[in-house]
Amino acid sequence: MFKKKLSPYEAAAHLIHIAANRFRENWDTELIELNKMLDDKQKINDEDYADYEILLALLSTELIVVNNLSPEKYHTVFSCVLNLASDTEGFEEYSFLTLKNDYPRGIAEAKKRGELEIEGIIQVLAEKLDITLNPLRGTLLMQMVIKNAGIWKNIVQNYKIS
DSSP, X not given: OOOXXXXXXXXXXXXXXXXXXXXXXXXXXXXXXXXXXXXXXXXOOOHHHHHXXXXXXXXXXXXXXXXXXXXXXXXXXXXXXXXXHTTSTTOHHHHHHIIIIIHHHHHHHHHHTTOOHHHHHHHHHHHHTTOOOOHHHHHHHHXXXXXXXOHHHHHXXXXXXX
């Protein structure tokens, strides 16, 4: 079977585009559900920031998949994702630092505790959204991220990254 070729940059752009579109499909409903679980001090009022932060958490999750399925391309794809995400108006430096430092730190800490990598991502996401985690909130945040994942797997199944 012939697969269309994508450069790592094109694959990273595809990843970000699909992630953003998947997530936005259900964002309003999910925000309502999340806010129902939060007390008044923790309710999410800045929807744009929360939307973007959850997108960064999803991209961090996808980068784990890149490392697992395409380890030889991980550093190149990671750099491309960093560069593309850093081009987001109003979030330039924030995107870069969050993807390069914050989520990897959370993943490393989760691994030290013997937890799954996604648990580290959810911990960082909760901190960034100023949400005190409990099992129900953590499960909802995890669901918001995980249900939109699987993008890189589809990319490598349908394209040759070269």
